[in-house]
């Protein structure tokens with residue numbers, strides 16, 4: 001059955017989704033020094049109110065729907081961040097994150113948060129303020145060159161906590177950093193098990209590692225197209241209905257993967273803040289290539305249709321998502 005689906009091409013006739021997005025970096029500051037990281041900083045401090053204002057204006061003028069809020073891992077473990085939070089009247093980083101999310105919501109944006117590993121209580125605090133959240137598993141394989149916060153046991157616990165907190169969640173694996181195909185499949189299988197328990201995964205990323213300024217990690221072998229196909233095929237069998245996203249700015253062979261992918265992820269006119277060496281093409285540019293592959297592109301929200309119910313969203317976010325659907329079908 002699955003073989004037949006893939007011979008026909010999974011995606012034939014189905015739209016490829018994407019989210020029009022702008023990233024709000026709450027801080028690059030992070031206590032850790034992962035070998036592959038090109039994101040972290042030491043003494044940047046928090047996103048200022050002035051910069052927040054200008055990002056909100058840019059997002060609205062650029063037609064973004066999604067505000068992707070990101071940060072280093074547990075920035076308020078750093079004394080200078082705790083000091084700044086106190087000076088600006090916030091009890092902790094999560095209160096600051098909720099403040100930024102509320103400003104985004106007030107501007108008509110849908111905030112999606114990715115702040116690394118969090119506890120269930122922390123996730124519950126953020127849930128009313130964010131329409132969805134995410135964190136990459138990256139791999140079930142641990143590596144000494146990564147932060148303790150990146151250990152797979154902790155990240156799996158964080159993904160489970162998000163499931164218990166009923167948060168529509170985005171996860172994924174990192175590829176091309178020295179892992180084997182069997183480890184990629186093990187990581188996907190673990191994500192599928194977590195989804196089977198909680199039902200909270202709405203999409204998974206298969207994301208290529210790209211060295212950026214500051215990265216010290218060598219690039220490993222990237223999957224062949226056949227290996228990509230095997231990953232997607234297994235995933236569909238393990239977690240049917242959970243979308244597969246391949247970020248097109250990080251994988252130049254994405255048009256060849258078009259028959260198997262569902263989603264291109266967040267696309268922005270601005271920098272990819274995590275991979276600044278890999279800017280996106282325009283939505284129109286991607287749409288043209290999709291069309292050549294027999295598929296149209298369709299905008300989506302950071303929360304998928306699969307998770308638009310009272311089980312997963314607060315009344316506020318359900319109403320906002322319904323307004324979006326009414327607008328795009330009008």
Ligand code: SF4
Pocket residue numbers: 030031032033034037038039040071072073147149
């Ligand atoms: S990958 Fe994340 S945890 Fe590691 S140094 Fe970068 S920001 Fe910090």
